[in-house]
Amino acid sequence: MSDNKRWFYAGTYAGADEEGIFLCALDMDNGSMEIVRGTDGIANASFLALDAAKDRLYAVSETEEGEVYAYAVDGETGELQLLDRKPTHGSAPCYIALTRDGSHVLAANYSSGHVNAYRIEGDGKLAETSLVRHSGSSVNKERQEGAHPHSVFQDPTGTYALVCDLGLDEIVFYRLDGGKLQEHNRVKIAPGAGPRHFEFHPSGKWAYGINELDDTVNVYAFDAEAGNLELLQTLSALPEGAATGSSSADIHISPCGLFLYASNRSDDSIGLYHVDPFTGLLKAVEWVSTGGRTPRNFAVVKGGYVLAANQNSDSVVSFRIDKESGRLTPTGHTLSLPKPVCVVPVYK
Template identity: 75%
Template sequence: MSNSTSLFYTGTYTGADEQGIFLCSLDLHNGRMEIVNGTDGIANSSFLTMNEAKDRLYAVSETDEGAVYAYSVDAETGELHLLDHKPTKGAAPCYISLTQDGSHVLVANYTSGHVNAYRIGAKGELEMSSLIQHTGSSINQERQEGPHPHSVFHDPEGKYVLVCDLGLDQIVFYRLEDGKLVSHHAAKTAPGAGPRHFDFHPSGQWAYGINELDDTVNVYAFDSQAGDLKILQTLSALPEGAARGSASADIHVTPCGRFLYASNRSENSIGLYHIDPSTGLLTSVEWVSTNGQTPRNFAIFKGGYVLAANQNSNTIVSFKIDKENGRLTPTGHVLEVPKPVCILPVAKCKH
């Protein structure tokens, strides 16, 4: 791969008999994208993650009988070869990540309301080491009748596993001890917020969460010693005057720590926020159309690009980042992919 090309995998809502995980390329000169190859045999590969060596890829199968898949990655072609797949013993796993040391896979099961940890064997095989069932509810009777973990990830130091539970209005902290998830603390959001996705500032001082149900973005102070979050600020994830749609989706901070982006599926937009370098607080700047429908996920790429996955228009759209102010400009390039819902860059972004 040349320095002018970046690779990424795309997860989709497709059947097991169709190609569902696609390896794609991004031309860093102009934002043009192409499909390189595809992998079948997995239904609804709605979230993906890779290990640091980039020779293993892990995916969830977001189905009523959820599963997690492990693949080896061909170093020359990027093709995926199935190593193992195991049930999550739950429904609709929608997020997957790795612990910082790469020893365990973490999975959030939205519908059944539980979280899994899997130990990764020497040959890439998966062994479930922990299953934690969340309990409780919150004020939105339609969407918060029970627990709904929507993302699971570790803090910058790898001390804690955090779970955004949309159904409980909580960000739940665990410690992973000998493969077991051990309860530590639960940080609360506003009632009815519905925490969905989350990202840490590169400094580790602050963190940012997007709330699906009330279409807001939270700024948190992160206490790495105590394992806790304190809300510093709450802003709208939508432009002023926009109708609330309970559809805010994804959130990412640029590696430079100056800009934050948040996507919303009712407005089909990505919002830009500037980050105050001394306080971590946000200032709303603008919202840009994703030129498609239902941007469930997006990713930031080296060379200064954002790629948005428009689930219901079957497209991925590329945008150029203005390095001075973070504003997004469409490149004019669109990639047709069936129901794209996750974009996973292969190389770490250095923008």
């Protein structure tokens, strides 16, 4: 890998007999991309997570009988070697994350309401340590007829595991005690909002959530001692005048902490917000087309790029970030991939 290129992995909605996880390279000079190699043997690898050492990759198989996969990563070639696969005992796992200390893998099962924790053994294999199931419903009878955990991750202190449950309009806090998920707190979100993805500010003071069903972005103050969130602000995830589509998807913050981005699948856009460095509050700046259809996921790449995974146009599109304003400019480069739905950069 040359000095001006950076690897990233892309997960796709592909069958187990097709290549479903792709190692790709981003040219940091001009934003062009290329496929390095593909990995088959996993169906619907819709979310990926890379460990801090960059030598293990974890993936969910978003199928009716869900699974999680663990891979060893070859540091020279990026090739993946399957180490283990375990059932989630749930349906349609759509998110996977590692704990801050790298000791456990967490997974969220959208359709069945299950949340998993697995201990990572010395040989890289997985041992399930906890399985909980959410129950209940909320006001949207079509989309919130039951619990739908859509993401799971740890807070900056590594004390709590947070689950955004779209079906319950709740963010559920757990403590991970000896590998066991022990419920700590539930933060209620506006009825019908549908919390989907979440991101902490680099300072650890604030957190930001994107709500799929009412197309909004929430700003929270994070109380690490109490394990709680206080709502500070709610903004539209869509530009003024746009028809709501119950389809806001992903949210990320730039490494500098000054810019927040949110993707929308109804108008195929990414919105830019400026973050007040003293209050954490947001100011909407602009929305740009993702250059494709259905941006389910995107990534902010260290060094000044955003990569948007456009699921329904089979494309990943690169954008350069203006370091002063955070504005996105298309590079003119597109990578063809089959139904890409997750992008994970490798910082080498």
